[in-house]
Amino acid sequence: MRMVDLIQQKRDGGRLSREQLYDIVRGFTRGDIPDYQMSAFAMAVYFRGMDEEEIADLTLAMASSGDVVDLSGIHGTKVDKHSTGGVGDKTSLIVVPLVAAAGVPVAKMSGRGLGHTGGTVDKLESIRGFRIELPKEQFIRNVNENKMALVGQSGNLAPADKKLYALRDVTATVNSIPLIASSIMSKKIASGADAIILDVKVGSGAFMKSLEEAKTLASAMVSIGKSLNRRTIAVLSDMSEPLGTEVGNATEVAEAIEVLRGHGDARLTEICLTLAAYMALAGGAYPNFAAAKLGLKELLDSGQALATFRKFVEAQGGDPAIVDDPGQLPQAAYQVKVRAEQEGYVQAIDAEAVGVSAMLLGAGRATKEDPIDYAVGISLRKKVGDAVAFGDVLAVIHSNREQNQDSMERLLHAYAIGADKPELVPVVYEVIE
Structure with missing residues (x-):
């Protein structure tokens, strides 16, 4: 026809x-x-x-449009994780070494950031000497030896999706569940994993603003995975405020190291343990979710996950000294404090506004060609539910510019402060298997 x-x-x-x-x-x-x-x-x-069968067929057609990664040389069940993106989302830096420490191989391909959402590749490149590109033989060897490797996405991975997304972006057709689901899953299928864990973000800093939208997308992706014989689990998690306390690149690596030391932000630690538990369960390391989460918490507390991260950094050419001293990561020249102009409780933090503020500092890209300043970013000193007095520091801007008025104003307006202490939403809303 x-x-x-x-x-x-x-x-x-x-x-x-x-x-x-x-x-x-x-x-x-x-x-x-x-x-x-x-x-x-x-x-x-x-x-x-589209119906479920159409979406699965479109996904497989796009996955087959370019290179399909052969991971048969890696021993065991290969597990991958994908996040739909958010502000301060450094979960891959924590989850992947945690799962690898449990003996489950993770051969991960990640992308760069664009707009107000950060990319795992950019964060890792803030580590001196880190190589995000590896020959296929070394990539497979690293996974077999260290149970993990993380590289940038191949230029010829699902090229049909890349071409189609460029059109969707300029024709107001991005927000289509069949097209979003097939876009994400085509790259995951082409990446060669046996099982896929999806972190579907919900809220102001996420692509899916409502829980209902997120459930529809998650269900579509799980259905695709099932029809293509890939075990697929979707975790719906909160992105109504930035995840953790750091937004940037080097600053997020430092926070990930803090979590791997067992001393990180409670909500960030909780979502990472949840994602890692489902990955480890899919990889056959534990008999059930409860046992997986408990076992992974022990790996976190014992320092084994941190040791795995150190091996990973060194294996890909990075300086492992940053694991013991994150102060060796790139540092910004200026630290600017953003102070509260009223007292009360933090009711909400507009995650997207925080992400845009960081992007304006140079932590993200407005276009794909924009350079990244790895040192800059934002540290959130107050999160939702915290009490605030007049003049308290809400956030600290890390900048290499003397003038940061636009970022300061956006950041101040991102905070909603009111008289009553708000009820916190769960970090994990639902799991779809």
């Missing part, structure tokens, strides 16, 4: 077969299908949706 006929079929509420979806993806990847027709197709999907 012609592409125009397939667009019309979906526009009118019809379903597309596996062969038709493969034809669309192949044609678009080769350049035979022009952008204007693929944009029309994306808009038809946006309004008409």
